[in-house]
Amino acid sequence: MLSKKTKYGLKALTFIAKSEGEAPVQISEISKSENIPQKFLESIMLTLRKSGFLGSKKGKHGGYYLIKEPSQIKMADVMRVLEGPIAMVPCVSLNFYEKCDDCPDEHECSVHKLMIQVRDNTLKVLRNNTLEDLSGI
Amino acid sequence: MLSKKTKYGLKALTFIAKSEGEAPVQISEISKSENIPQKFLESIMLTLRKSGFLGSKKGKHGGYYLIKEPSQIKMADVMRVLEGPIAMVPCVSLNFYEKCDDCPDEHECSVHKLMIQVRDNTLKVLRNNTLEDLSGI
DNA sequence: GTAATTCCTATTAAATCGATAGGATTAATG
DNA sequence: CATTAATCCTATCGATTTAATAGGAATTAC
Structure with missing residues (x-):
């Protein structure tokens, strides 16, 4: 949430x-x-x-x-500052990577693979949308 | 997270x-x-x-x-049971809809529009992946 | 000098999360 | 039938996070 x-x-x-x-x-x-x-x-x-x-x-x-043009403010960047990681698990985070306690090898982890897909699709949206899009200019 | x-x-x-x-x-x-x-x-x-x-x-x-075949178990459904709403705000949730306190009209809300896009892309992944995909059968 | 504003740090109340406790119930086995 | 091994169930706890508030310091316009 x-x-x-x-x-x-x-x-x-x-x-x-x-x-x-x-x-x-x-x-x-x-x-x-x-x-x-x-x-x-x-x-x-x-x-x-x-x-x-x-x-x-x-x-x-x-x-x-x-400070910048609305078109230059990507939602991904704002989200990272306010919300923290965009990824749903630290082990697939690009900017806030952390190893999971419970995974000896994260490449074997089924959740890992799924969450990479979720991250990539979320990122696509958040990089694609700027403040200009949000403010409907 | x-x-x-x-x-x-x-x-x-x-x-x-x-x-x-x-x-x-x-x-x-x-x-x-x-x-x-x-x-x-x-x-x-x-x-x-x-x-x-x-x-x-x-x-x-x-x-x-x-109880079901792994190929019949969609990640979206499992996530809803364990994690709750897939949407990041209740006002764009398909299964757990709730009005936001602060929005008089959610169709005017900039966050609403963005979060619909995020939801749709996340759903695409989570509906597309089944337990069969996760378990690499 | 007064009013209006941002700046800064600390604190609080409530909710959520991760985990544990302690036993009740059920079934296999010899 | 007794023992063992498993799920079932409810309650609770401690830590963390979240949302919000408190209280004043610093700055600027007029």
């Missing part, structure tokens, strides 16, 4: 993309418009800024803005 | 599929061979039996056996 964090983050990015060209977008505005708890959203925006998707301006009339 | 429950369940089914034709397969045997905590596996096997994938025989020389 997608965490609320990720869902809220994607909605917030979409909201900002749609408001682009104007002044920075404020958390309070996104929070109200998208029904996201404000304090929770605050921490998510922080994460998105620290990972290079958003810039911010502090103080009055401050807020957040996109 | 795939839960251990699901992973163990899939491995156990694969193990039984490979041992097919002989006597019922015992939990203790699967547990040792696949490095799965026995008591935990016990509860998983119970779930798989109650949901119609496995039959069981009690008492001495008892154990579990497949």
